Each structure stands twice: as structure tokens, then as C-alpha cells.
Amino acid sequence: MNTTRLIIVAVGGQGNLLASRVLGEAALLSDIPVRMSEIHGMAQRGGVVESSIVFGDARSTVISDGEADVLIGFEPSETLRALNKCNLNTVVITNLAKLPSFTVTTGKSVYPDLDVLQELIRNKTAKLIAFDAASLAIKAGNVLSVNMVLLGALIQTHTVPLSAENVKEAIIKRTREAFVESNLKAFDLGFSAAQGLG
Amino acid sequence: MHKLLTEHSGLKMLLLGNEAIARGAVEAGVAVGTTYPGTPSSEISTNFFQMSRESDLYFEYSTNEKVALEVAAATANSGLRSMCVMKHVGMNVAADVFMTLAYIGVKGGLVIVTADDPYMFSSQNEQDNRYYSKFSGLPMVEPSSVQEAKDMVAYAFDISEKLQQPVIFRTTTRINHSTADVVLGEIKAPQTSGDISKDPFNQVPVPAVARNLHARLLKKLETAEKMSENSKYNFIMGNGVWGIICNGVSYNYVSDAAKDLNIEHRVKIFRMGFSYPMPRATIKQFLKECEKVLVVEEGEPFMEETVKMLAQEEKLTLPILGKSEKYFSRLYEFDPALVRQSMATCFDVAYTPAKVPDLSDIPEIPDRPPNLCAGCSHRATFYAVKKASEGMDTICPTDIGCYTLGFLPPLAMGDFLICMGASAGVSCGFSIKTNKKVISFIGDSTFFHSGIPGLINAVYNNHNFTMVILDNGTTAMTGHQPNPGVDMKELDIDGYGRVSIEEIVRAVGVSHVTVIRPYRVKKSIHAVKEALNFKGVSVVISKEMCTLYAKGLKKARGKPFFVSDKCKGHKNCINELACPAFYIENQRVNIDPVMCSGCSVCAQICPEHAILPIRDT
Numbered sequence: 018m019n020t021t022r023l024i025i026v027a028v029g030g031q032g033n034l035l036a037s038r039v040l041g042e043a044a045l046l047s048d049i050p051v052r053m054s055e056i057h058g059m060a061q062r063g064g065v066v067e068s069s070i071v072f073g074d075a076r077s078t079v080i081s082d083g084e085a086d087v088l089i090g091f092e093p094s095e096t097l098r099a100l101n102k103c104n105l106n107t108v109v110i111t112n113l114a115k116l117p118s119f120t121v122t123t124g125k126s127v128y129p130d131l132d133v134l135q136e137l138i139r140n141k142t143a144k145l146i147a148f149d150a151a152s153l154a155i156k157a158g159n160v161l162s163v164n165m166v167l168l169g170a171l172i173q174t175h176t177v178p179l180s181a182e183n184v185k186e187a188i189i190k191r192t193r194e195a196f197v198e199s200n201l202k203a204f205d206l207g208f209s210a211a212q213g214l215g
Numbered sequence: 216m217h218k219l220l221t222e223h224s225g226l227k228m229l230l231l232g233n234e235a236i237a238r239g240a241v242e243a244g245v246a247v248g249t250t251y252p253g254t255p256s257s258e259i260s261t262n263f264f265q266m267s268r269e270s271d272l273y274f275e276y277s278t279n280e281k282v283a284l285e286v287a288a289a290t291a292n293s294g295l296r297s298m299c300v301m302k303h304v305g306m307n308v309a310a311d312v313f314m315t316l317a318y319i320g321v322k323g324g325l326v327i328v329t330a331d332d333p334y335m336f337s338s339q340n341e342q343d344n345r346y347y348s349k350f351s352g353l354p355m356v357e358p359s360s361v362q363e364a365k366d367m368v369a370y371a372f373d374i375s376e377k378l379q380q381p382v383i384f385r386t387t388t389r390i391n392h393s394t395a396d397v398v399l400g401e402i403k404a405p406q407t408s409g410d411i412s413k414d415p416f417n418q419v420p421v422p423a424v425a426r427n428l429h430a431r432l433l434k435k436l437e438t439a440e441k442m443s444e445n446s447k448y449n450f451i452m453g454n455g456v457w458g459i460i461c462n463g464v465s466y467n468y469v470s471d472a473a474k475d476l477n478i479e480h481r482v483k484i485f486r487m488g489f490s491y492p493m494p495r496a497t498i499k500q501f502l503k504e505c506e507k508v509l510v511v512e513e514g515e516p517f518m519e520e521t522v523k524m525l526a527q528e529e530k531l532t533l534p535i536l537g538k539s540e541k542y543f544s545r546l547y548e549f550d551p552a553l554v555r556q557s558m559a560t561c562f563d564v565a566y567t568p569a570k571v572p573d574l575s576d577i578p579e580i581p582d583r584p585p586n587l588c589a590g591c592s593h594r595a596t597f598y599a600v601k602k603a604s605e606g607m608d609t610i611c612p613t614d615i616g617c618y619t620l621g622f623l624p625p626l627a628m629g630d631f632l633i634c635m636g637a638s639a640g641v642s643c644g645f646s647i648k649t650n651k652k653v654i655s656f657i658g659d660s661t662f663f664h665s666g667i668p669g670l671i672n673a674v675y676n677n678h679n680f681t682m683v684i685l686d687n688g689t690t691a692m693t694g695h696q697p698n699p700g701v702d703m704k705e706l707d708i709d710g711y712g713r714v715s716i717e718e719i720v721r722a723v724g725v726s727h728v729t730v731i732r733p734y735r736v737k738k739s740i741h742a743v744k745e746a747l748n749f750k751g752v753s754v755v756i757s758k759e760m761c762t763l764y765a766k767g768l769k770k771a772r773g774k775p776f777f778v779s780d781k782c783k784g785h786k787n788c789i790n791e792l793a794c795p796a797f798y799i800e801n802q803r804v805n806i807d808p809v810m811c812s813g814c815s816v817c818a819q820i821c822p823e824h825a826i827l828p829i830r831d832t
């Protein structure tokens with residue numbers, strides 16, 4: 018079976034690791050080989066969290082520069098930063114809600130313009146799906162469900178070998194009971210948002 | 216029930232590498248686990264800690280790695296299967312025990328997990344601990360996958376018991392923090408009691424005994440090598456004449472690359488899983504069947520040196536390549552493309568690397584450096600010390616923990632760092648001839664770990680510095696593990712003692728000891744000033760619970776603060792404190808009420824008294 022390499026970048030606290038776990042669990046449910054790797058050294062202190070997920074027949078859990086098939090960015094400037102992982106065939110999905118770092122919020126550096134950012138990503142990859150996942154998360158009833166919104170968008174693109182049913186089952190299995198309903202709603206909102214975009 | 220205690224053997228479960236190791240230990244019937252926490256090994260212990268509360272497993276957070284290994288050495292010599300877990304640099308702390316324990320050996324299995332950190336994702340160096348096996352003469356195994364991380368634990372225990380020697384279980388971050396599906400095996404119930412069979416002429420290594428024990432160690436090493444020759448974890452794949460010798464995660468990159476480059480039929484891959492002692496006879500035979508060999512290993516040329524030596528013994532002249540500018544660096548970690556490229560170069564295979572996009576037109580992306588949490592008590596302490604030492608010429612040695620981040624501006628508190636506990640010793644040294652005021656920072660857990668001997672040295676040798684102990688009631692950096700200063704009853708856990716830092720400090724003879732509450736800014740500055748002016752050793756204990764930890768324990772937090780209209784825009788709060796809850800909008804300073812923990816420190820330093828608590832409406 019072919020391999021699909023997915024990178025997720027996020028800021029500590031955005032629920033990237035949970036999103037990876039859900040995808041891993043969904044792969045397990047669909048009998049698709051999966052291996053993942055995460056770097057979350059100082060995540061709790063506001064740093065960047067990166068996880069790589071490799072579906073299919075491969076042993077590596079790490080994804081080299083230029084070799085991601087899909088990139089999901091939970092935060093637009095982090096998506097841009099991870100562009101070195103992409104190539105002309107990469108599909109990129111990004112949240113457009115900014116989480117400016119402290120250097121930006123205190124006026125010590127400038128946040129890249131969102132239109133320019135999207136244009137750059139679009140030019141250097143196969144496809145960009147960009148939308149405000151944060152507002153959809155709020156609409157789903159849980160600000161913290163940005164991760165589930167983006168998973169919905171991912172599944173809609175058919176870029177990874179997982180079905181919506183399996184991912185939803187994994188969400189039910191893997192996320193806290195109190196949040197299952199809003200998480201599933203977030204997933205659906207993300208799924209529909211990705212339709213017609215990109 | 217803890218998920219790693221699931222009985223269903225044969226079940227497939229998605230596990231983190233560290234969970235797999237913990238499960239492997241349970242399947243091997245581990246009776247005792249000990250550790251000092253350290254990334255990337257910490258989750259092994261977290262799981263042990265949780266499981267010990269609902270099973271027969273005994274687990275402890277020991278004060279440091281040396282003690283952890285001493286405890287495990289004794290339980291293993293009481294016949295109990297024991298596992299001692301640490302990060303790579305922890306082995307340096309435990310090395311004194313380790314080197315002589317190699318002479319004494321064990322009765323029940325003892326597996327020592329060392330989690331190395333190539334690229335230093337969360338460490339101060341990237342030492343290659345495989346050398347510890349060669350150094351001590353103890354066998355070593357290295358998994359390449361999450362499944363192996365589980366399976367090889369029981370295997371390591373078996374080797375340990377057959378040889379009556381501790382076995383090193385060496386991982387790297389990319390094993391510890393990888394996740395994959397793992398097929399579970401059967402759980403073996405741990406032995407619940409043990410005893411030493413007294414045998415002083417084998418267990419008390421006075422010189423005359425030690426001379427025999429060293430000879431015995433070398434004998435055991437010969438047996439170990441035979442096991443390594445026959446180990447299923449040292450396997451050869453393929454029949455080609457292009458030889459590749461690899462270990463750990465490198466094996467994954469090599470086998471993927473052989474497929475990607477379409478040279479599976481031309482290579483012969485030797486995966487070393489029982490990697491010390493290396494199976495010399497098998498390697499020699501392997502070399503004879505190859506035209507050229509590439510050794511793929513992260514870190515130092517550990518295998519490469521041995522392989523080259525073996526070729527010399529056999530008078531073989533085939534090229535053996537590895538660490539060099541053309542192939543592999545001794546720095547950092549590998550990745551699939553790097554290994555693919557080196558294999559293509561080495562064996563002269565056509566290969567077009569993936570095209571990385573041209574990034575020259577990407578605007579500068581603001582950094583996202585890690586920062587102390589909003590309301591972190593360390594920030595308050597650093598601020599107080601900074602103010603108290605204004606105008607003084609200072610040197611500030613720091614230590615290992617969240618507070619290391621205090622070296623970043625604007626706090627800029629931290630001039631020198633080596634390893635756990637070193638702040639105390641180096642402060643003694645810096646105070647000798649520099650004529651500057653030395654102020655050192657050390658956390659509670661690090662103080663217990665190895666700060667105390669340095670402090671005793673300071674008192675005894677009459678040094679002159681101020682030690683600031685940042686006592687936030689937890690080991691925050693590695694995920695909030697308890698330490699001897701923590702009141703375990705607060706966590707609803709019985710059966711623990713508690714050690715008071717203040718009593719230790721007084722007991723070792725420090726005459727100027729102050730305890731401050733760092734959120735009381737003025738008082739703290741005043742108290743620190745007094746300590747700084749004291750000639751000799753003074754200690755300031757800054758006591759306030761880690762904010763993040765308090766949040767987790769659902770401890771009541773203060774009300775969040777907001778910036779009122781009285782703000783005149785001095786921005787002292789941002790420029791001096793840099794609490795991440797601040798942001799600027801339309802030229803105005805604001806506080807994010809969700810992030811603000813209500814520590815009130817910014818309110819106390821605002822010259823306009825413009826920062827006020829949000830009132831209930």
C-alpha cells in the first residue's frame with residue numbers, strides 16, 4: 018500500500034496531539050498501518066508542537082523536508098513556517114485564526130499579512146484550504162475543538178486513507194465524554210467548510 | 216483499570232513508545248520501578264506511578280538517578296525484577312553505581328532504561344550512551360520500533376537473569392515519542408517478596424574480591440556475546456553485496472530507503488538490536504559477503520569503530536563508510552531523506568531528492584520562544600531578585616527546570632548552566648576570585664536531586680553567595696512529578712513522608728535563611744536585598760506553587776486583572792515582566808483574562824496603579 022505522510026503543526030495547547038491520536042486510532046479501526054512521532058519539548062510553555070503521521074507501508078515515523086503529502090496548520094504563521102516540509106504536490110489545510118506569539122503581541126515583531134501568507138502557500142503547493150477554524154469551533158460549542166474542525170477538513174479532502182465514519186468512531190472513543198458531541202459537530206463543520214474551498 | 220494493565224493478549228493497541236516500554240515491563244512481571252524523571256523518558260514513569268496504585272508493582276520517584284539505581288540494584292539483588300528509568304544524562308549521575316554494579320551483578324533481572332536525545336530536543340547535550348555499555352561491560356539492547364520497545368523489555372529481563380547482570384535498554388527520543396499500534400502479550404504477575412542471599416565475597420567488592428569480580432565480568436561478557444550472536448534481534452535482511460549495518464531508528468530509515476531507491480535486491484541489511492557486545496563472528500562473515508559497507512547510526516561511530524576493527528582482524532580491505540562529511544554527521548538526528556541520499560551516494564544509485572520549495576520570498580516569521588507561563592511564580596522571583604540586585608555587579612548561575620527560561624530577556628537571569636544541581640558548586644567557584652555578587656537559582660526538585668552537597672560545600676568552605684531556591688512544590692518541567700518536598704496528602708496519596716527544604720538549609724549551617732512569597736513584590740525585594748548584603752552563604756526560599764500545576768489541581772486562582780484607563784503607557788509591565796497574558800491592541804496594553812492567573816505582580820509594579828482585578832458584576 019502507498020504511504021501518505023501528514024504533518025500537523027500547532028501551538029502548545031491547541032490539541033494537536035489529541036488530533037494525531039484520533040487519526041492513529043481511526044487508522045487502527047480501518048486496519049491501516051500507521052506510525053506517528055511528536056516533538057513537544059516545551060509545548061506547555063507556548064512553543065510549537067509538531068507531529069508527523071505516516072500511513073501505509075513504511076517504517077519511518079519522521080518526515081523529511083519536502084516530503085509531506087499533507088500539511089495541517091492549526092495556526093497560520095506556523096503553517097507558513099512548516100512550508101519547508103511541502104512540495105508542489107502537497108495539500109495544505111490551515112486555520113486562519115491567528116495566535117500571535119508574545120513578540121508580536123508586545124509589538125516587538127510583525128505578524129505576516131494573511132493574504133500574502135495564503136498567496137505564498139498557494140504558489141508553492143498543490144492546493145490550499147484555508148478558513149477560520151476557530152469560529153467554527155465556537156459554533157460547535159467548544160472553543161477548544163479547532164483540532165476536530167481541521168480533522169473534518171482533512172477527511173473531506175480524501176488525502177489520507179481514512180473514512181469519516183472511522184474518524185468519528187475514534188473521536189467517540191478517544192475524546193472526553195463531555196466533549197464528544199461538540200467534537201463531532203466541529204468535525205462536521207470542518208468537513209463542510211472544506212467543501213468547495215481550495 | 217489502567218489501560219496498560221489490560222489482560223487481552225493479542226489485542227492491538229495504539230501506544231506511545233514510552234507506554235510500550237511500561238507495558239513491556241508489566242508483561243515481563245516487573246516488581247519494582249524506580250526513576251528520576253527526565254524527558255524523553257518521563258512517560259514510562261508516569262505510567263508506572265499510576266499502575267503502582269492499582270497493582271502489585273512497587274514504584275518510586277527517587278531523589279536522583281544514582282539513588283534510583285541503588286534502590287533498583289538492591290531489589291534486583293533481592294531477586295525481584297526491577298526497572299530503573301532515566302534520561303541519558305541521568306546515567307552520568309548513576310554511573311558510580313552502575314560501573315561497580317557491573318562487577319556485583321544481580322539475581323533478579325534489572326533493566327536500566329536510558330533515553331538518549333539526539334538533536335537535544337529537551338536536553339543540554341546529546342551524549343551517546345551506547346558507550347556506557349562498552350565502558351561498564353554490560354549488555355545493551357536497542358529497539359527500532361514501538362512494538363519492539365515493548366517486546367524487547369521481556370527479552371532484556373531474560374538476558375539479565377541468564378547472565379545475572381543488569382542490561383541497558385537504550386532508546387532515543389524518536390522511539391520514546393513515537394506512537395504505533397502494538398500487539399499486546401500476556402501479563403506476568405510480579406513476585407511480591409524477595410530477599411538477599413548473603414554472599415559477601417561476591418557482593419562486597421573490597422580489592423581482593425573486586426579482582427575476582429572483574430574477571431567474572433569479562434567471562435559473563437563472553438557468554439553475552441554468544442547470546443548476541445544468536446539473538447533474534449540481530450538479524451540480516453537481503454542477499455545483496457552492498458552491506459548496511461544499522462541500529463535503532465536508523466534501521467527504519469534504511470529499510471524505507473532501500474525500498475524507495477529500488478535496491479532491496481542489492482543490499483544486505485544487518486540490524487543490530489542486541490548491540491553490545493556486538494556479534495563479532497557474524498559481522499566478520501557479513502563483511503566477507505559484502506563489497507562495500509555503510510554503517511548507519513546516529514551519534515558517535517560506536518558500531519563503525521568495531522566493524523572497522525573486525526575488518527582489520529580479517530585482513531579485509533572493502534570500504535567501510537559511515538561518519539564523514541560525505542555521509543553522516545556525529546551531530547543531531549537523522550531523517551529518511553538524509554539516509555536515502557547517503558545510501559544513494561555510497562552505492563552510486565540514481566536519486567532525485569524531493570524538491571523543497573524556494574523559501575527565499577517568505578517574510579520573516581515571528582519566533583515563538585517558550586516562555587514561563589502567565590503568573591509563573593518564577594517570574595515574580597526573578598523580578599524581585601533583579602530589582603534587589605540593581606546596581607550590583609552579579610553572576611547568576613542557574614540550574615535545570617522551567618526556571619532555566621529565566622535566562623531570556625527581559626528577566627535575563629541566568630549566566631551559567633551545566634547540569635542538575637551544578638548551580639550550587641559553580642557558585643562556590645565563581646565567588647572565589649571574581650569579586651562579584653554571585654546569586655544562584657535552583658528549583659526544589661533539583662535541590663533535592665543534587666544541590667545539597669554543593670550547599671554543604673559552600674558552608675564548610677565559607678563561600679560567599681546567595682542561593683535562591685525556587686520552591687514551586689513540584690517537578691514542573693518534566694510534567695509535574697512529585698518530589699520529597701511535596702505534601703502527597705494534597706494529592707490524596709497516603710504513605711509518604713515529607714522533607715522541608717528550610718530545615719535542610721538551616722541544618723547544614725546556613726545562617727541567613729529567608730522564606731519569601733514571591734507574589735508579594737515589595738516584601739520580597741526587601742528580603743532578597745538583605746540576603747544579598749549578607750556576607751557568607753545566604754539562602755532565599757521562594758515559595759509559591761507552580762501556576763500550571765495549581766490549575767491542574769483546581770486550586771482557587773486569583774481573579775484575572777485588567778488594565779484600566781489610568782494606564783499612561785509606560786509599558787513597565789511588558790518590558791520588565793513579559794508575562795504572556797499581556798498584549799498590545801491599538802497602542803494600548805491589555806491583559807488576556809483567560810491567560811491571566813491573577814498573580815497580581817504586574818499590578819504591584821505599575822507606577823500608575825492602573826492594573827486592577829476584574830470585579831464580579
Ligand code: SF4
Nearest residue numbers: 588591617691761762
Ligand atoms: S509549568 Fe509551572 S513552573 Fe513551569 S513555567 Fe509554567 S507556571 Fe512556571
Ligand code: SF4
Nearest residue numbers: 590794811812815817
Ligand atoms: S496578574 Fe499580571 S503578571 Fe499576573 S498573570 Fe495576570 S497579567 Fe500576568
